[in-house]
Amino acid sequence: MVRLTMEFFEGNQVLFIGYSEKYQAFCKQVYQAFSNNGIKVYPVNNKDKGNFDVKVYKSLEDLPQIPRTAYVLLNRKSAGKAVKELAEKGVRRILFQNTKNADQSLLEECSRLGIETIVACPMMRFGTGFHKIHGFFAGVRK
Amino acid sequence: MNTFPLIRTKLSNEHIMAGVFAVLVLYMLPSWIDDPEKIMSFAAVLAVSLVLDSVINHIRFKKTVCSVSAAVTAGIYFNLAAGVPLWGQLLGITAALVVGKHIWGGTGKNIFNPAMVGILFTSVFFNISYPSFNYSWLLLPVLLLSLPFISFRPFASLGFIAGMTAAMIFNQDFSLHNFVSWGVVFWGCLVLTDPVTVSLNPVLGLAGSIAVGFAGLQFSNITLALAVGVVTLNLLSAIADRLPKRENRRAVPKMTIKKIIPYQEGITTFVDLTENEAAVDQTAALPDKVEILKRIGVNGVFGMGGAAFPTINKITATVDSKEASKHLIINAVECDPGLLHDNWIIRHKMDEISKGVDILKRCIEFESVTLAIKAGNMVECPQGMKLFEVPDYYPAGAERILINRVLGKKLSYKDIPSKKGVLVLNVQTVWAIYEAAVKNKKIDSRLITVADMRNKSSYIVKVRLGESIQRIADELKLSSINLFIGGGAMQCRNYTGDETVDNTINFIASGSFPRYKESPQCSRCGFCRANCPEGLMVDRIAQIVDRGDAAAAKRYKPEKCMQCGSCSRVCLAGRNLSARVNAAKATVRS
Incomplete structure (x- = not known):
């Protein structure tokens, strides 16, 4: 697996696409892991009207600024649509959660759009405890 | 949020x-x-x-x-x-x-x-x-x-x-x-x-x-x-x-919570971020009752304890109350583990508080005036006031709990204390009354506590209402990008990036996120119920809210919740239970 470094998150900012209520526990865990490591997170979900502990933006238009890096936690179909919009908005790096939501064809499309990609769970790089061990063996950590 | x-x-x-x-x-x-x-x-x-x-x-x-x-x-x-x-x-x-x-x-x-x-x-x-x-x-x-x-x-x-x-x-x-x-x-x-x-x-x-x-x-x-x-x-x-339960009539739980950063006289820093104080039209003689009430209303004095309720409404309700004996309680208990500024006020602004009380006495004939402080926070009690030490537990400073402790009067969650002849004002509000009534000054600034949890440093900051939170963080060089704001450390929300200091903000903190893992496995330990000052069946309400049917929680009376956050603090499953009770409360009220 590719090593995930802080440099990947340009300006220490990241867009979190797909922050959902259904998987809020995991989403919050990732949000907190990014934040506690000095990365400002902008969560986005255009469908969910959930009750969140953090501010979740309805669309990219609502954001005060659009970071150059995005973390995408969507299913394959939605991820495909999101990638095009992200490219149009100037996102140049995308971190996908796993190969389920980013198959080879999507990664190739990202490459065509000039987007650098990494497929890795951010908890392996920014999490604690077992996540650290997982990240070490997966080669995501230094 | x-x-x-x-x-x-x-x-x-x-x-x-x-x-x-x-x-x-x-x-x-x-x-x-x-x-x-x-x-x-x-x-x-x-x-x-x-x-x-x-x-x-x-x-x-x-x-x-x-x-x-x-x-x-x-x-x-x-x-x-x-x-x-x-x-x-x-x-x-x-x-x-x-x-x-x-x-x-x-x-x-x-x-x-x-x-x-x-x-x-x-x-x-x-x-x-x-x-x-x-x-x-x-x-x-x-x-x-x-x-x-x-x-x-x-x-x-x-x-x-x-x-x-x-x-x-x-x-x-x-x-x-x-x-x-x-x-x-x-x-x-x-x-x-x-x-x-x-x-x-x-x-x-x-x-x-x-x-x-x-x-x-x-x-x-x-x-x-x-x-x-x-x-x-x-x-x-x-x-x-x-089975349906009777109302829990147990005594208030005594949950002692240590201050995140304790107040230390001479070490806790006071910072004034208000430039160019508004012009003051100071009147030498104390105004009469009508003028006092007018100034309190016009100058926008509000409840500084976090509720931000217009103080003039509270005072008028007490004036109009038909209760034979009326009481004033000045709340300086500051039970929230994050707040320090009330402690600072009673040490540095007692003259102003004393004058504020005199002003209130001109409007209402109080049978008793009590300054409630936390046990151990000893200060010299001004004349005409009774000092009352409240044991150090959370939420000892909540209005109804304080009334019960000071006056022995039990009020239900539906009762409005001022209508029952009890005027409870935060110590900073009394200071604001003095400023508004004597100096005829618009209340456009307030004291807040700012805590840098990573560096273990804290500040008492005087800020103007409408001041950018980010500017305060930058001025004080807070160590983390995570900012939390709210009425106190027990009722914080995540700072979104575009908020300013308003009437409800008493506290700003920077540091790591508290670890709420939101485990789906509640062990029914009962800690949430045991620590709820209102005796609510918090676990049951949370279970109903999680099912997506908040309205069904009505029979457990979530509207009694005072949003102290005690349930979330003690939950062994790491769930933000107070948010769930709050959701049920909002649904029931609507």
């Missing part, structure tokens, strides 16, 4: 269950020394239980969930069914987890103790031997290690121990040897203390477990009889817990 306490308990269900599991293993040690093969048997039972629980949890929650509760079930089951052949034990533990736990919805939702279900299932095919333990001095320290778990269900636990001891005395079998080998403490401290399946109800817990402990020893197959007794008690507990 939800609010949450910035500090929470370091304990979790998993920590406690790991502790129970360790004690259960220690119970097995003497038998392992006698027969090392049992180690392999237990390893097999444990492995099956962990794999089975993990797989079912993964299917149910679509994620990995800690299975330490399955290990505890395996530990209890194996201790009691140690003489059963391995294949019987494997079948028994499977029945325990599937029939005893997962068909009910998993951990926290099961009615019966899974290990007891496993014992009942095994009893159908095998005779389970008793006593369960061979006497060994090695078990004596284990008994001591079992005792802390009594705290989860003290009535049931002590009732069982008392019942079984009484039966031993009644049967003339009482001896230390029997006390240990018959597992009196094992059953009492590790089986009857299961918070999921045994009720918190003291009468049911005590009476039921005395009966189980006493009757169990009267049968020939004691393990089976005890298991049947426990399962019956579980069933009664489930029924009792679902």
Whole structure:
């Protein structure tokens, strides 16, 4: 697996696409892991009207600024649509959660759009405890 | 956006269950020394239980969930069914987890103790031997290690121990040897203390477990009889817990929470970020009552304790109150663990507070004026005021709790204190009254506490209303990008990036996120209920809200919630319960 470094998150900012209520526990865990490591997170979900502990933006238009890096936690179909919009908005790096939501064809499309990609769970790089061990063996950590 | 306490308990269900599991293993040690093969048997039972629980949890929650509760079930089951052949034990533990736990919805939702279900299932095919333990001095320290778990269900636990001891005395079998080998403490401290399946109800817990402990020893197959007794008690507990409850009339819980960063005179820094103070039209003579009330209203004095309610409405309601005796309580208790500025005010602005009180006395004839402070925060009491020390616990400063403590008056959540002749004002509000009435100054600034939790430094900051939170963070060079704002450390929300200081913000903090892991596995420990100052059935309300039917929580009166955040702070499952109660409260009100 590719090593995930802080440099990947340009300006220490990241867009979190797909922050959902259904998987809020995991989403919050990732949000907190990014934040506690000095990365400002902008969560986005255009469908969910959930009750969140953090501010979740309805669309990219609502954001005060659009970071150059995005973390995408969507299913394959939605991820495909999101990638095009992200490219149009100037996102140049995308971190996908796993190969389920980013198959080879999507990664190739990202490459065509000039987007650098990494497929890795951010908890392996920014999490604690077992996540650290997982990240070490997966080669995501230094 | 939800609010949450910035500090929470370091304990979790998993920590406690790991502790129970360790004690259960220690119970097995003497038998392992006698027969090392049992180690392999237990390893097999444990492995099956962990794999089975993990797989079912993964299917149910679509994620990995800690299975330490399955290990505890395996530990209890194996201790009691140690003489059963391995294949019987494997079948028994499977029945325990599937029939005893997962068909009910998993951990926290099961009615019966899974290990007891496993014992009942095994009893159908095998005779389970008793006593369960061979006497060994090695078990004596284990008994001591079992005792802390009594705290989860003290009535049931002590009732069982008392019942079984009484039966031993009644049967003339009482001896230390029997006390240990018959597992009196094992059953009492590790089986009857299961918070999921045994009720918190003291009468049911005590009476039921005395009966189980006493009757169990009267049968020939004691393990089976005890298991049947426990399962019956579980069933009664489930029924009792679902019956409508009377209002909880217990005393307010005394939860002492240490200050995140304690106030230190001379070290806690005061910073004034208000440039160009607004022009002041200072009148030499004190204005009359009409003018005072006009100035308080026009200059926008508001409740600085966090509610931001217009003070003029409170004062007028007290003036109009038909109560014969009227009381003024100045709230400087500052029970929230994050706030420090009220403490600073009573040390540096007591003259202004005293004058503010004189102004209020011109408007209302008070029978008593009390300055309520936290015990230990000794200050010199100005003339005409009575000093009242409130014990250091949270939420001692909540309006109705304070009235009850100072005046002995119990007000319901529907009562408005000022209409009952009790005017409770935050100490900073009294200062603002002085500024508004005497100096005729617009209230456009306030004191807040800013805490840098990473560097353990704190500031008392005077800021203008409308000031950018980010600017305050930049000026004070706070160490983390995570900012939290709110009425105090127990009611914070995440800073979104575009908010300013308003009437409700008393506290800004920078630091790491508190760890709310939002585990789906509530152990029904009852800590949320026990720590709720209103005695709400928080776990039940949260369960209903999680089901997506917040309106159905109406019968548990979520509107009584004062949003103190105590439930979220103590939740062993790491759930933000106060947000759920708040959601139910909003739905019920709408």
